[in-house]
Amino acid sequence: MRTLSYLSIGIFFGITLFKSEAASWFRIYEMFRFESFHMYGIIGTALCLGILSTQAIKRFEINSFYGEKIEFKPKTKSVKRYLYGGFLFGLGWALAGACPGPMFALLGAGFYSIAIVIAAALLGTFLYGVLKEKLPHS
């Protein structure tokens, strides 16, 4: 039952990513050139409504559909890992034109060459795991 709910949410998210064109390389490129409001509108409204619902859940201590407490994990406090990691992610996001969610949606949509990007992203994740101790995180 719960598995079905995760699958349904994923399907809803995948359709949204594809249909809103957030999964389009062109939209990401256009966004970084500041030539359209489209992506800013998507991220902006998602964020505003996200802040409202997240803060409402916290303030009114709303329980999950299953009656459990909803946990928010605070991110570890540091600066370097977020800026450096974010910078590298941004380079890749603009080059490949896809972040991890859209990658799966594009594969489903039938753009099979995105499999190269997904395999490379797995390789990148693996490289991070290998090099983790040598990288500045503070």
Place this chain on the structure above:
Amino acid sequence: MNWIYEPWPWYIGGPFIALTLFLLLMVGKNFGMSSNLRTLCTLCGAGNTSEFFKFDWKAQRWNLVVALGVLIGGFIGAHFLSTDTAVAISSSTIENLNNLGFKSAGVGYLPEELFGSESFQNPKILLILVVGGVLVGFGARYAGGCTSGHAISGLSDLQLPSLLAVIGFFIGGLTMVHLLFPLIF
């Protein structure tokens, strides 16, 4: 209901992404797609090489199911809910891309020049896709999250680290598009 078959405007896409976050929170889970890459590495046996991949992957099985759903959603969106998938980017972007050699700008969903059938044969294109993918995977784990984990769920929780990560995303993206693209293409 004809709007469903048209490209969705931002004021539909944005709220639907917020709804995705809300629904995941309400089933007791956190929104973060790039964690799946780590789980997939563990499933491929990466735990033998690095401690980072030695974790209880079964606790992340729900997230793999979400990713599978996203894949199915992409299929449904492209095959059953679209008549024309051309992305109507702005005319100045089209002109700029045409100058860089992207003739599919304004015509396709993805640039044919990068994701067409030739991408498997042309070494330069292959390298671009691989470097892009490696940077996304490496950067997402280094930063502890991607667009969903930081820009949507982390910022919604008013987390300062997520703001730093998103600033990093943008500096990286702007660097790529404005400084590196003229050198690459």
